[in-house]
Amino acid sequence: MILVTGATGTIGREVLRGLPAGVPVRVMAREPSRVVGAPDGTETVAGDYTDPGSLERALRGVRRAFVLTSRVGGDDDARFVRAARSAGVRHLVKLSAAAVADGGAHDLITRWHRANEELLRGSGMEWTVLRPRAFMSNTLSWAASIGSDRVVRTLYGHSVNVCVDPRDVAAAAVCALTEDGHEGRVHTLTGPEPISAVEQTAQLGRLLGAPLRFQELSPEQARAALSRRHPSSVVEALLEGAERQRAGAKARAEDTVLRLTGRPARTFLTWARDHITAFGGGPDAAGAGRHGPSGGLRAG
Template sequence: MILVTGATGTVGRELVRRLPGDLAVRVMARDPSRLEAVAPGTDVVAGDYTDPASLDRALRGVRRAFLLTSRVGGDDDACFLRAARAAGVRHVVKVSAAAVADERADDLITRWQRTTERLLMDSGMRWTVLRPRSFMSNALSWATSIASEGVVRALHGTSVNACVDPRDVAAAAVCALTEDGHEGRIHTLTGPRPISAVEQAAELGRVLGRPVRLEELSPDRARARLLERHPVEVVDALLASAERQRAGAKAGVEDTVLRLTGRPARSFRTWAEDHCEAFRRTP
């Protein structure tokens, strides 16, 4: 049995779609009603990292698990791994982030990710860590301004990031969950080339058939916008990450997607073409 957590999220949703139909799969979600259609025979359970009884039920009979947590600074990983070990889980595949390998990255989010990686590696279970760069799907945060104004607003618009299509992260997770040889390995996942927000805006404009321009945010304006959605400690971490990106820390490209899946990593243009309708709709 394979357990998938985070199945309502960007990567987990794609992973559920891609797991072979002949495998026994269980999907855990806090609110199962938010799940998209799952394959016949998929076991769906309600579970919460803060509810030990629900974790025990979700992990019963599971041998491999996909772990994705998002509560920065929380103990969700610790709760899950404790329950997984007690349930006899043999192998956990965890999504972390590429910044963990950067010695210059010392923000709250990266420190938390390092801590949770270490919890897994020291758990006594077999492990695989996926370290993606930023997701191409982060561009969906521009959907409203593009649809209504033809504008992308971003900090450090010419800095580049080798962002990755979440579908490629999910494909790598399928490999790690269904093949031998991934235990004890770290897979860094990137797109095929680094790309800036200016270039992303231009690509989206070409796909949509109309101009899309970038409006550069000042650091103060970027901070104010982030504070509308995140606690101050997370905002500080995101701004520190943006400064590292401006310094070139996120420009490196890996061929991991090709090596794992046999197919090159998808380009931002491909991602944009496949999601163009999201940028045509206004609320």
């Protein structure tokens, strides 16, 4: 039995879709009604990291588990690891972050991921760590301003990140959950090439059939914008991460997706084309992005 947590989120949904037919799967979710796209025969149970009884029920009979937590600074991982060890789970596949390996990264989010990785290593169970760079889907936060005034606003428009398609992260997780040989391994997951927000903006504009304007925010403006969505400690961590990106810490591409799945990591253009409706585009816009001239864009 494989247990999937975080199945209502960006990565967990794709993990569910990628699991092969015939594999016994259980999903733990706070709101089971929100779980969609699960394979036929998937068992869905209500569970919460803060509820030991629900963890015990969710983990009963589980051999491998996909662990995704999001409460930065919290002890959800410690609670889950204790329950998994008690339940006799053999192997945990943990979603972490590539910044853990960045020697200059000491922000709150990275320290939390590092502590959770150390917890996993000391658990006595087999483990696999997945360390993705930023998700391409983070650009969905631009959809509102693109729709309202055809503009993208963010920090450091020319700094680059080898951002990764969430579907590729999920595919790596499926490999670790269904194959032997991933025990004790760390998989760093990136896209095929570094790309800047300015380049992403240009590619989205091309797919939409109308140029978009890029407006670079100052750190103060970015802090104000982020503070509307995150607590101050997380805001400062995100701003520190942006500074590391500007310094070039997030520009190195890895071939891990190719090695694990047998196919190259998807480009940002591919991700954007597949999600263009979220930015106000339609099927015609997606088709133009696929078949039209490249215009000098880095189109994979």
